Amino acid sequence: MREIMNVQRQTSLRQGFGGQAPNIERRTPPGLDKAKTSHFQFRTSNLTKIFLILLTLSFLSPVAGAQDEGALELHFIDIGYGDAILIKSPAGGYILIDTGYPEAKQKLTSYFKEQGVTELDHLIMTHPHPDHLGNAVAVRKNLKIKRLWDNGQTIDQFDEQLTKPMVKEYEERFRGRSDYRVLKAGDSIRWGDVSLEILWPPDLLSSRDWNSNSLVIMLRYRGFKALLAADFNERGERELLKKGTTNLSSDLLKVGHHGAGDATGPAFVKAVSPRWAVISVGANLRGYPSPLVIRRLEEAGAKVFRTDRDGSISFRYHPDDGMEK
């Protein structure tokens, strides 16, 4: 039985997780010396290249695809332009954050199959743009899902990718269900030893700028912190920083708005100071990601990964040697 997930609306954020940076280790191929290093390596899966970054001193099974009990995994799935983040808990449960464009359905389905995902503890939609919401209904239909969440943004405008029938189906099959709730700043999803703290938005801004209302999530597991910034932009960043109550420093940043130049401003990068930055992006006519944003992240000391060049990107975290392996 997996953990019971408690969701609490909190006025203050949970503190007390260690800020110590974990060590990195190279995953060694079978038969090779398991020398400790401070590098990462590619792994080729059936679908695509996957980076494995092992943030631990302990040794993991060198068998590709082996299950690592006790590890937290974050998979930034290459679904073209858009976001789809699969998180595997140390206990073996799954959360999916965003679902990409409708065209990404096959890629998403294949990735779930490859990873053996048949049910989700939580499906979280950060905001209702079509490159995030595109497969929400399909995922809802095909997987067993315990909890549905989004930011509550009223979907009152459409573009060619966000059709009225699609929105109607989303309203009925997602928001219309008893297991659906709206998340807002101060909420926290307890997921066994993992927590997902909602940092943004406190309340929806009554603006057409839906990106600034994106759910911003701080994921914590023992000493590891990942800030998942959806399509958060500088407008939202400024407001969040103004609150000044949240420690944003993180090991990993899912870069906001596909690396666009209207997000990931200097003050935000300084506050987060990520060691690793992931840009979820595919072919687009807007020139994303912005070279300026990439340079800003690199100058702050981050190693930048991007799904359009690196394929699906996976991170795996083991808190200490004492974990099962």
Ligand SMILES: [Zn+2]
């Ligand atoms: Zn987007």
